[in-house]
Amino acid sequence: MMITVLRLNHRIDRDKRITTHVGLVARAFGADEMKVDTKDDSIARSLRSVTDLFGGSFSVKTGVKAKHIVKNWDGKVIHLTMYGQRLKEVIPSIDTSQPLLIIIGSEKVPAWCYEEADLNVAGGNQPHSEVASLSLFLDRITSGSWEQKDFQGKLTIHPSKRGKVVESTDNEANHI
């Protein structure tokens, strides 16, 4: 499965933390890359530093032409919106052999998103969070397999009843 997350309407000051969370969730739950419409080197750097420490091959590109990417996508385009169809009704119909482009809007999303998307999907028809919608969508589409994934990072966190168990294979990485 090949999954790209496209973050729309990113505003550098206002959305810094939310877009970072979107990127971290994309990486942790099995997406391969994130593209952000607005050029933002700081977001790209912080996501790359997490991938460098914690592993995997997640990539980030900012300053992309969102509409061009959507219109020319060779695969399925899925727009996450609270106005969309129910997750559990839509997930079984998605052909995961094709590359998936998942559009995550910020507050206002242009009308063309709803039109160009193959599917408009809601992680609940209530106002909440694009971070939550993305995590739920990826959880369902990967059937929860993210929980077993070995990222082979310099740092690996091992599940623990109490406290923090972190394995490091890199002496430079023990400052976390």
Added chain:
Amino acid sequence: MMITVLRLNHRIDRDKRITTHVGLVARAFGADEMKVDTKDDSIARSLRSVTDLFGGSFSVKTGVKAKHIVKNWDGKVIHLTMYGQRLKEVIPSIDTSQPLLIIIGSEKVPAWCYEEADLNVAGGNQPHSEVASLSLFLDRITSGSWEQKDFQGKLTIHPSKRGKVVESTDNEANHI
């Protein structure tokens, strides 16, 4: 099931949007209330206005004594942290007949949280987002029942293939 979310280390300027997302997710995925350690009337107001429009009985209290609440909780205390045990191993063991207190930290969490919690649970042992962890935990603990819940709000969003289908039972509420 009675679920309270306790947001720790909320910093008014820096965490405004993330804590709002935590609250919106708590409400949308079946929690009954959110308590925030730092007094923040603005967060409380914005969450109340969503509940007023979209329904349900979610309540918000800010400026609470977090440690006192945790130490005196009559039920189970669950701390969501990337260092915790795996979600799928822990969920079946949680007794949902007791009130659940779910602790959501911000960046640094004091050591007493790990000690006082009955369970330290990870929505993935990778760095990502407390918003995503909370949504996944609530999704699993409610067995996805949030997707069918009728909040009986002044505004109801109906699932739709394209565009926005919003039903309003209140003439004052049609400005959304």
